[in-house]
Amino acid sequence: xxxxxxxxxxxxxxxxxxxxxxxxxxxxxxxxxxxxxxxxxxxxxxxxxxxxxxxxxxxxxxxxxxxxxxxxxxxxxxxxxxxxxxxxxxxxxxxxxxxxxxxxxxxxxxxxxxxxxxxxxxxxxxxxxxxxxxxxxxxxxxxxxxxxxxxxxxxxxxxxxxxxxxxxxxxxxxxxxxxxxxxxxxxxxxxxxxxxxxxxxx
Amino acid sequence: xxxxxxxxxxxxxxxxxxxxxxxxxxxxxxxxxxxxxxxxxxxxxxxxxxxxxxxxxxxxxxxxxxxxxxxxxxxxxxxxxxxxxxxxxxxxxxxxxxxxxxxxxxxxxxxxxxxxxxxxxxxxxxxxxxxxxxxxxxxxxxxxxxxxxxxxxxxxxxxxxxxxxxxxxxxxxxxxxxxxxxxxxxxxxxxxxxxxxxxxxxxxxxxxxxxxxxxxxxxxxxxxxxxxxxxxxxxxxxxxxxxxxxxxxxxxxxxxxxxxxxxxxxxxxxxxxxxxxxxxxxxxxxxxxxxxxxxxxxxxxxxxxxxxxxxxxxxxxxxxxxxxxx
Numbered sequence: 001x002x003x004x005x006x007x008x009x010x011x012x013x014x015x016x017x018x019x020x021x022x023x024x025x026x027x028x029x030x031x032x033x034x035x036x037x038x039x040x041x042x043x044x045x046x047x048x049x050x051x052x053x054x055x056x057x058x059x060x061x062x063x064x065x066x067x068x069x070x071x072x073x074x075x076x077x078x079x080x081x082x083x084x085x086x087x088x089x090x091x092x093x094x095x096x097x098x099x100x101x102x103x104x105x106x107x108x109x110x111x112x113x114x115x116x117x118x119x120x121x122x123x124x125x126x127x128x129x130x131x132x133x134x135x136x137x138x139x140x141x142x143x144x145x146x147x148x149x150x151x152x153x154x155x156x157x158x159x160x161x162x163x164x165x166x167x168x169x170x171x172x173x174x175x176x177x178x179x180x181x182x183x184x185x186x187x188x189x190x191x192x193x194x195x196x197x198x199x200x201x202x
Numbered sequence: 203x204x205x206x207x208x209x210x211x212x213x214x215x216x217x218x219x220x221x222x223x224x225x226x227x228x229x230x231x232x233x234x235x236x237x238x239x240x241x242x243x244x245x246x247x248x249x250x251x252x253x254x255x256x257x258x259x260x261x262x263x264x265x266x267x268x269x270x271x272x273x274x275x276x277x278x279x280x281x282x283x284x285x286x287x288x289x290x291x292x293x294x295x296x297x298x299x300x301x302x303x304x305x306x307x308x309x310x311x312x313x314x315x316x317x318x319x320x321x322x323x324x325x326x327x328x329x330x331x332x333x334x335x336x337x338x339x340x341x342x343x344x345x346x347x348x349x350x351x352x353x354x355x356x357x358x359x360x361x362x363x364x365x366x367x368x369x370x371x372x373x374x375x376x377x378x379x380x381x382x383x384x385x386x387x388x389x390x391x392x393x394x395x396x397x398x399x400x401x402x403x404x405x406x407x408x409x410x411x412x413x414x415x416x417x418x419x420x421x422x423x424x425x426x427x428x429x430x431x432x433x434x435x436x437x438x439x440x441x442x443x444x445x446x447x448x449x450x451x452x453x454x455x456x457x458x459x460x461x462x463x464x465x466x467x468x469x470x471x472x473x474x475x476x477x478x479x480x481x482x483x484x485x486x487x488x489x490x491x492x493x494x495x496x497x498x499x500x501x502x503x504x505x506x507x508x509x510x511x512x513x514x515x516x517x518x519x520x521x522x523x524x525x526x527x528x
Contacts, residue, residue, distance in 0.1 A: 003319065004295050
């Protein structure tokens with residue numbers, strides 16, 4: 001048995017599942033303009049997008065800048081008990097009922113959250129100044145960086161490793177739009193069958 | 203700030219169960235440097251499509267104190283006395299790692315990781331390999347049919363779904379629960395409906411102590427309640443990797459079938475009421491079969507599936523997981 005992916009000079013399939021720490025480490029996000037505004041009371045930041053666009057990655061990266069803030073990942077059916085915290089980070093806020101959300105709004109000064117649906121009206125009514133950021137990595141060069149960073153992260157040793165070029169990124173965009181998770185799934189299958197170090201093709 | 207570099211080296215990369223991994227951790231520092239702990243850890247971890255699982259962790263503390271500028275080496279040895287064996291599949295991979303970390307106060311920890319392969323010794327196979335976290339299979343053949351009241355379990359999902367829709371303002375989630383519960387309930391009772399024609403079907407699978415290359419005895423018997431024709435009947439031995447990625451509503455289950463051996467059963471296709479039917483077959487577990495492996499989010503499973511296709515009537519379908527020992 002050979003060491004895994006040694007024929008590609010990699011340690012593992014770069015498009016397999018990463019743990020949250022690794023995702024934070026590899027996040028390519030644009031949060032420069034919003035990175036300080038949560039320190040101001042009464043601000044709500046919502047990261048808006050469909051599944052698989054990178055909302056959680058954005059929220060995790062922002063949370064890196066506020067390590068003291070409470071971070072909660074909400075699963076369907078969860079009924080978290082929201083004690084008062086200055087800043088709450090809520091992943092998948094739509095998984096709690098409107099009644100619970102109102103309770104959350106009363107118990108926090110500022111909020112950052114991910115959501116599929118625009119909650120600005122509701123947040124405004126609760127007294128927040130709302131900053132909405134639609135998450136979409138549609139820029140070819142950013143996507144190229146995101147994917148090549150993941151390949152680099154799985155590097156085994158010195159020397160060449162497979163590379164993703166702009167032609168491949170454009171083909172993936174034609175197939176999947178801005179759905180990064182589907183692109184990653186496609187690339188996972190590609191790397192399972194890749195026989196040698198080369199530019200990756202669709 | 204001082205610069206600290208940690209490198210692990212071993213004599214070889216491939217080991218058998220019971221082997222000792224010998225090596226050294228080299229530390230290079232360019233200025234005086236305090237180290238709260240230099241720890242070497244051995245562990246296995248999965249990688250691939252599922253959330254990462256790990257286990258078998260064992261730690262050695264190699265150093266604590268202050269390094270002056272220079273290079274230091276610390277010898278270590280670990281005995282590889284438990285599984286799982288290294289495995290490289292499609293959605294699931296299992297590998298063993300040596301992980302060294304120097305905990306340096308007020309600085310980023312210096313670390314290194316080295317991957318090793320734990321292989322089965324085909325010439326001298328080990329009888330009982332620990333580390334697979336599987337429950338023991340029984341000694342007696344197992345009947346596939348008998349699930350008793352468990353068949354009503356999916357109705358609980360239907361009830362929960364309805365409650366979520368009515369009382370918790372969660373119509374979409376509630377509807378998904380209710381529909382999934384209804385489909386699962388039908389899947390479970392469809393064999394019971396099929397038995398209105400077939401009579402009670404009993405399948406016996408000899409599950410005790412199965413390993414790669416072994417034969418699995420399989421027997422099916424029933425006494426039809428009516429004269430009945432069938433389109434086809436077969437038994438399958440499936441080997442699958444089941445990897446779960448994400449969590450909560452973002453959970454995705456990825457299934458990859460790496461072995462699918464289908465054998466036709468019941469040579470005839472029409473049966474008379476009241477005449478007992480009995481058929482025996484042997485399934486063969488391939489010589490290179492991956493052992494069963496079950497940890498949260500990553501499973502390598504072996505299943506015997508029996509299907510009887512009845513024209514214009516629900517099919518009789520049932521399955522049983524079997525344990526393939528390492």
